[in-house]
Amino acid sequence: MKTLKIASIPGDGIGKEVVPASIDVLKTIADVHGGLKFEFVDFPWSCEYYLEHGTMIPEDGLKRLTDFDGIFLGAVGNPKLVADHISLWGLLIKIRREFEQTINLRPAKGMRGIQSPLLNPKDFDIMVVRENSEGEYSSVGGTIYQGEDEIAIQNAVFSRKATERAMRFAFDLSTKRKKHVTSATKSNGIVYSMPFWDKVFKDVSKEYPEIKTESQHIDALAAFFVTKPHRFDVIVASNLFGDILTDIGAAIMGSIGIAPAANINVNGKYPSMFEPVHGSAPDIEGKGIANPIGQIWTAKMMLDHFGEEELGAKLLDCIENVTGAGYLTPDLGGNSTTSDVTIAIINQLKT
Amino acid sequence: MKTLKIASIPGDGIGKEVVPASIDVLKTIADVHGGLKFEFVDFPWSCEYYLEHGTMIPEDGLKRLTDFDGIFLGAVGNPKLVADHISLWGLLIKIRREFEQTINLRPAKGMRGIQSPLLNPKDFDIMVVRENSEGEYSSVGGTIYQGEDEIAIQNAVFSRKATERAMRFAFDLSTKRKKHVTSATKSNGIVYSMPFWDKVFKDVSKEYPEIKTESQHIDALAAFFVTKPHRFDVIVASNLFGDILTDIGAAIMGSIGIAPAANINVNGKYPSMFEPVHGSAPDIEGKGIANPIGQIWTAKMMLDHFGEEELGAKLLDCIENVTGAGYLTPDLGGNSTTSDVTIAIINQLKT
Ligand SMILES: CC(C)[C@H](C(=O)O)[C@@H](O)C(=O)O
Ligand SMILES: CC(C)[C@H](C(=O)O)[C@@H](O)C(=O)O
Numbered sequence: 001m002k003t004l005k006i007a008s009i010p011g012d013g014i015g016k017e018v019v020p021a022s023i024d025v026l027k028t029i030a031d032v033h034g035g036l037k038f039e040f041v042d043f044p045w046s047c048e049y050y051l052e053h054g055t056m057i058p059e060d061g062l063k064r065l066t067d068f069d070g071i072f073l074g075a076v077g078n079p080k081l082v083a084d085h086i087s088l089w090g091l092l093i094k095i096r097r098e099f100e101q102t103i104n105l106r107p108a109k110g111m112r113g114i115q116s117p118l119l120n121p122k123d124f125d126i127m128v129v130r131e132n133s134e135g136e137y138s139s140v141g142g143t144i145y146q147g148e149d150e151i152a153i154q155n156a157v158f159s160r161k162a163t164e165r166a167m168r169f170a171f172d173l174s175t176k177r178k179k180h181v182t183s184a185t186k187s188n189g190i191v192y193s194m195p196f197w198d199k200v201f202k203d204v205s206k207e208y209p210e211i212k213t214e215s216q217h218i219d220a221l222a223a224f225f226v227t228k229p230h231r232f233d234v235i236v237a238s239n240l241f242g243d244i245l246t247d248i249g250a251a252i253m254g255s256i257g258i259a260p261a262a263n264i265n266v267n268g269k270y271p272s273m274f275e276p277v278h279g280s281a282p283d284i285e286g287k288g289i290a291n292p293i294g295q296i297w298t299a300k301m302m303l304d305h306f307g308e309e310e311l312g313a314k315l316l317d318c319i320e321n322v323t324g325a326g327y328l329t330p331d332l333g334g335n336s337t338t339s340d341v342t343i344a345i346i347n348q349l350k351t
Numbered sequence: 352m353k354t355l356k357i358a359s360i361p362g363d364g365i366g367k368e369v370v371p372a373s374i375d376v377l378k379t380i381a382d383v384h385g386g387l388k389f390e391f392v393d394f395p396w397s398c399e400y401y402l403e404h405g406t407m408i409p410e411d412g413l414k415r416l417t418d419f420d421g422i423f424l425g426a427v428g429n430p431k432l433v434a435d436h437i438s439l440w441g442l443l444i445k446i447r448r449e450f451e452q453t454i455n456l457r458p459a460k461g462m463r464g465i466q467s468p469l470l471n472p473k474d475f476d477i478m479v480v481r482e483n484s485e486g487e488y489s490s491v492g493g494t495i496y497q498g499e500d501e502i503a504i505q506n507a508v509f510s511r512k513a514t515e516r517a518m519r520f521a522f523d524l525s526t527k528r529k530k531h532v533t534s535a536t537k538s539n540g541i542v543y544s545m546p547f548w549d550k551v552f553k554d555v556s557k558e559y560p561e562i563k564t565e566s567q568h569i570d571a572l573a574a575f576f577v578t579k580p581h582r583f584d585v586i587v588a589s590n591l592f593g594d595i596l597t598d599i600g601a602a603i604m605g606s607i608g609i610a611p612a613a614n615i616n617v618n619g620k621y622p623s624m625f626e627p628v629h630g631s632a633p634d635i636e637g638k639g640i641a642n643p644i645g646q647i648w649t650a651k652m653m654l655d656h657f658g659e660e661e662l663g664a665k666l667l668d669c670i671e672n673v674t675g676a677g678y679l680t681p682d683l684g685g686n687s688t689t690s691d692v693t694i695a696i697i698n699q700l701k702t
Contacts, residue, residue, distance in 0.1 A: 077539075084539045085546070093540075117578050119470045136487075141506075141543035150511040152547035155492075160501040188428075188435045189444075189594065192492035195436070196503035219598035226577055226602040227468050240569075243540065244595060247570035251577040 003037045004306060007068040007271070011091070012046045012081075013280025014290035015074020021342040022072070022295040028346045029303070029311055036308065041068070045091055047081040056082075056090030062098055066270060070302055071095065073275035074295065078282050092275070096132055099270035101263035102162060103169050104130035104242060105301065106277060108229070108249025108259065112324035114332055116254050124229035126249060127173060130242025131166040132263060134159060135193075137239040158193045158238070160200055165266065167204040170236035174211050177233050181205070183215045184237035184245065197238065222248055250277050255331040257291030260298035262305060274302040288337045291329040293319055296345060318348035354388045355657060358419040358622070362442070363397045363432075364631025365641035366425020372693040373423070373646040379697045380654070380662055387659065392419070396442055398432040407433075407441030413449055417621060421653055422446065424626035425646065429633050443626070447483055450621035452614035453513060454520050455483040455593060456652065457628060459580070459600025459610065463675035465683055467605050475580035477600060478524060481593025482517040483614060485510060486544075488590040509544045509589070511551055516617065518555040521587035525562050528584050532556070534566045535588035535596065548589065573599055601628050606682045608642030611649035613656060625653040639688045642680040644670055647696060669699035 006026075010019035023040055030036045043064075045057045056076075058064075065071060073095075077087045095101070109125040110116060140155040167183075174181045183201040187194035198215060205213045216224065218241045224231060225248045237245055250259035259277035276294030284290055296319060303312035322344040328334025329341060336344075357377075361370040374391055381387045394415075396408045407427075409415075416422060424446075428438045446452070460476040461467060489508040496502055518534075525532045534552040538545035549566060556564045567575065569592045575582060576599040588596055601610035610628035627645030635641055647670060654663035673695040679685025680692060687695075 085542060088539050089542070115470070117470055119466070119468055136507075137540050139542050143543065143547060148511055150547070152509045152544045154507040154509070154541055154544035156487075156505040156507065158503045158505070160499055186591070186594075188439050189488050189591070190505055191436060191440070191490050192494065193503045193505035196494060196501070219594045222573060222595050223598040223602035223607065226599060240537070240540070243537075243570045244573050247574040248577060248599070251574035256574065 001035060001037050003039060004069045005039045005041070005067070006070050006072050007043055007065050008040050008072045009043045009045055009074065011074040011076040011280060012048070012078045012087075013075055013282045013285040015076070015280055017285075017288070017290045017338050018276070018292045018295035019072065019074040021292040021338055022299045024342060025296050025315070025345055025349070026299050028349050029315065032349055033311060036311075040072075046076065047078045047087050050082050050087065050090070056087060057094070062095070065095070065099075068271045069306070070271050071273040072299070072302065073273055075276070075278060075280035077280050080282065095273055096263050099265055099273065100133070100267060101265045101270070101273055102131070102133040102165055103264040103266055104132040105262045105264060106130065106242070106246040106249065106259065108246065108253055111253060111258065112320040113326060113328070114254040114258065114323050116252055118226065118229075118252055121252060122230040124232070124252070126229060126232045127177065127234050128242055128246050128249060129166055129170040129173065129234060129236045130246065131162055131237070131239050133239075134162050135239035156193050158196055163197060163200045164204055167201055167236050168207070169266065170234050171204060171208040171211055174234040175208070179210060180212045180233040182221070182232055182235045183213065184218050184221050184235060184241040185215050186218045188217060201236070218244070221245065225249060225252060246277055255291060256294070257329065257331045258293040258297060260294055260301050262298070262301040264305065272305055274298045274305075288339065289330050290338050291331050292338050292342050293323070296342070315349070318345050321348050352386060352388055354390060355420045356390045356392070356418070357421050357423050358394055358416050359391050359423045360394045360396055360425065362425040362427040362631060363399070363429045363438070364426055364633045364636040366427070366631055368636075368639070368641045368689050369627070369643045369646035370423065370425040372643040372689055373650045375693060376647050376666070376696055376700070377650050379700050380666065383700055384662060387662075397427065398429040398438050401433050401438065401441070407438060408445070413446070416446070416450075419622045420657070421622050422624040423650070423653065424624055426627070426629060426631035428631050431633065446624055447614050450616055450624065451484070451618060452616045452621070452624055453482070453484040453516055454615040454617055455481040456613045456615060457481065457593070457597040457600065457610065459597065459604055462604060462609065463671040464677060464679070465605040465609065465674050467603055469577065469580075469603055472603060473581040475583070475603070477580060477583045478528065478585050479593055479597050479600060480517055480521040480524065480585060480587045481597065482513055482588070482590050484590075485513050486590035507544050509547055514548060514551045515555055518552055518587050519558070520617065521585050522555060522559040522562055525585040526559070530561060531563045531584040533572070533583055533586045534564065535569050535572050535586060535592040536566050537569045539568060552587070569595070572596065576600060576603060597628055606642060607645070608680065608682045609644040609648060611645055611652050613649070613652040615656065623656055625649045625656075639690065640681050641689050642682050643689050643693050644674070647693070666700070669696050672699050
């Protein structure tokens with residue numbers, strides 16, 4: 001019996017609805033499979049936890065997570081309760097950084113039964129490999145002077161190590177896909193970090209002579225996500241560019257509510273973390289209408305990560321059978337509930 | 352007679368086709384108006400000029416431009432002839448910076464007869480005010496160490512002066528529009544420059560109590576350009592975020608070939624520069640099929656800038672009559688030529 005110990009952090013808002021739903025799905029998968037078992041331990045870390053304890057996670061919080069095989073996170077943040085920089089940097093980004101989850105992997109693809117906002121989306125199927133540890137999100141910088149002379153300086157730090165790592169990850173992935181890697185750059189406007197990024201991309205691409213490559217400036221690339229998303233296979237992007245591209249990716253899929261993500265620790269020292277692209281959506285919390293697909297698809301990425309790619313493929317197929325049959329939450333134009341969609345997926349898995 | 356002295360720089364590629372076309376349009380406007388005259392002086396600065404002279408513009412180039420009322424630029428760059436950082440920073444960005452064109456103004460709106468790639472674009476009409484002098488494009492930074500330890504650092508510099516200036520420009524503009532300003536931020540991930548940006552936005556918004564405001568993170572905002580562009584009126588954005596948003600804006604309009612822009616010197620010390628969003632498109636150079644609308648609409652922005660807003664509105668209306676009548680170049684799915692579209696607009700102006 002293969003047992004996977006998973007730390008589950010539902011977090012805030014709809015995270016508390018879609019995480020339990022997805023755990024039901026994962027348990028069904030384990031039952032159907034027979035040889036696989038999940039052990040879930042719940043952690044109530046959230047903005048509410050913060051209001052009670054003054055920290056998003058306890059002092060030994062990270063230590064308590066280290067021995068898990070994976071972390072299954074819903075969503076964090078509720079600006080009405082706790083300022084974003086406290087909730088996000090105190091949990092989400094803290095875990096990404098301290099557990100060296102240096103790669104953020106996010107697919108975008110057309111889904112059966114889900115209406116894209118594009119007139120002619122064709123069959124797009126993109127995987128964005130986002131550098132997840134540095135770049136524009138490096139918290140290096142500060143402000144100087146007061147009043148009208150005030151200046152803020154933000155340093156984007158790009159190391160060869162992290163840049164190569166993200167790029168190699170992208171190239172490795174593309175060998176199992178369409179053998180095409182696009183690098184997101186902006187070296188025509190950003191003249192130190194991006195020419196460096198381009199240079200490393202050129203170097204790494206030499207290690208993969210069988211992979212076709214291209215570089216696109218982020219402005220053009222963002223536009224291409226709207227006009228010709230089917231042109232792309234694997235995209236490697238900096239922390240910020242990956243963030244922007246994957247939200248556009250979610251938009252062209254039809255809803256941010258269905259977009260999944262994995263924060264991957266590539267050196268195996270710490271657990272990886274699986275969290276959908278969407279936030280905690282406090283406006284629809286408690287209504288039972290949150291789309292569970294982002295979180296359930298995230299569970300598929302977790303299965304893939306643990307080598308259960310067949311099960312992962314099956315789960316995605318079941319999701320598409322359910323959307324294809326018209327089980328759609330309001331964000332997708334339907335009137336199904338979180339539980340309608342979840343139960344339909346569970347039933348699909350059992351057939 | 353009001354006479355406007357305009358320096359025209361066709362530049363590279365299709366710039367050499369759409370600039371003369373647009374000058375014909377502007378001359379027609381002057382004729383029809385009667386009380387307005389344009390004096391154009393042509394400057395052949397381009398990648399070809401560089402190959403002959405070793406610089407994109409002559410040493411006294413900027414000095415020769417100072418006494419003009421405006422600069423009408425086509426497109427610069429042809430990576431097959433000259434590296435981008437030489438052609439762009441040697442001309443386009445040089446003029447933006449040295450002539451203190453601190454605001455880059457770019458509209459995005461649905462156009463009659465032009466198919467948006469969005470299924471349901473509704474009636475969007477956005478004006479992006481892009482800070483054009485600093486931010487992520489500050490050329491401050493460098494690299495350190497060699498080989499596997501190499502690190503590139505890029506400084507984004509945000510001054511209160513330039514940030515306030517862009518924001519005030521946006522607020523002033525919005526008083527003549529729908530009284531709604533959206534600030535593009537990313538303060539949840541970029542923790543020095545963007546919280547500073549937010550703070551200045553809050554300060555400036557107090558000077559305009561009648562204007563509604565909101566802040567959106569750039570990832571969500573980019574996605575909203577795809578899902579609900581009609582939600583926005585004026586958007587104020589940093590150099591990079593404005594660059595990305597306006598390319599998405601051009602995409603949802605239907606083609607980068609129709610998107611105009613103005614680089615505005617707000618202190619009146621130097622001429623402003625009018626250049627479309629598109630590049631030199633060397634792949635279609637010489638075929639006579641370049642879309643002239645981006646450049647012609649840019650001429651409309653120049654008319655607006657010189658206080659000829661009625662003429663500007665008339666020109667835009669003529670453009671839409673022509674697209675509405677089906678005169679579309681191949682980028683818009685038609686088979687009209689540059690000259691077909693230009694002549695149709697000129698005929699519209701004469702009626
Ligand atoms: C060519 C490039 C440097 C430029 C920019 O990013 O400013 C272009 O994309 C634009 O938007 O005018
Ligand atoms: C909440 C925010 C800091 C985060 C990011 O930008 O990384 C989010 O947008 C994401 O993409 O996971």
